[in-house]
Amino acid sequence: MKKTGAIIWLPLTVFFFISTAFISFQSSHNNNLVPEEGFAIPDDVNQILETSCFGCHNVESSSDKAKKKLLIDQLSELSKAKLVGKLGDIGEVIEENEMPPEKFLAKYPDKALTSDEAKRLKDWAEEAVNELIK
């Protein structure tokens, strides 16, 4: 009787461990899903970001608040889901005319987005999201 128990439980236990390990591997893998082709920002968009946004939203920035919200130089490190979120945020702040901040523009008026630049950024953010979720 004892022996039969071991014959049944041992394989079951092994099976249980293997499937748990497999499932957790699968889900951690999916959570970290980075875009397969990598995430590249087109040159013209990069130039606009560089002029009007990058100064505050990069890892070396002195603005902790800005860094917490968006790191343009780290976008390609994000999971797909987070990237979609950040691109959505970018579209939103452009739409609402919230970025660059007014105070900053008062000091550096030449860093304001022209309406063409704002449109390009918004279109790019939208297209990039569509590309990521298709």
Ligand code: HEC
């Ligand atoms: C002078 C520094 C500065 C510049 C330039 C700047 N930002 Fe920001 N940005 C900030 C700060 C500070 C915050 C955080 C605001 C807060 O927490 O209320 C922020 C927040 C954000 C957020 C998060 C908004 C939210 O509510 O989650 C996004 C997205 C963003 N900025 C995008 C941009 C884009 C795009 C540009 C260029 C067009 C830009 N920023 C230019 C300082 C800057």
